[in-house]
Amino acid sequence: MTDLKPSFKPFTLGSIVATPGALDALSQSRILECLIRHARGDWGQVCEEDAAENDLATCEGFRILSAYAIDPAQPCAGFGDNCVWVITEADRSVTTLLLPSEY
Structure with a gap:
């Protein structure tokens, strides 16, 4: 049994990188938690x-x-x-953690 949404297809994260601001703001465990949620299709605080x-x-x-x-x-x-x-990224080559101010 899986919890996947019907319109969700598992995807690869590629290389995982983080900006200096994200590294300063987040603990390693919080980084891992966010990556796991992202990979599972839990998009967090985005609009519908x-x-x-x-x-x-x-x-x-x-x-x-x-x-x-x-x-x-x-x-x-x-x-x-x-x-x-x-x-x-669209080509699934890299996943980046960053603060909105660093975009």
């Missing part, structure tokens, strides 16, 4: 439309963007100070 786009992107080979709280005990709007983005 972006979540649907991510689901489609896993099937069509487009870029995938997830947003997670740096500190899960604090609010996260998908951007701003308490947010980290996880982006897997």
Whole structure:
């Protein structure tokens, strides 16, 4: 039995890299947690439309963007100070963790 969404296709993360800001803001365990959620199709704090786009992107080979709280005990709007983005490129060659301000 699997929890996969019907429109979700598993994808590879490629090389995993992180910006200096993301490395400073996140513990290693939080980085791993965000990567696991991203790979499983839990897109975090993105709007419904972006979540649907991510689901489609896993099937069509487009870029995938997830947003997670740096500190899960604090609010996260998908951007701003308490947010980290996880982006897997369309060719699945690399997944990057970065702060929105570093984009």
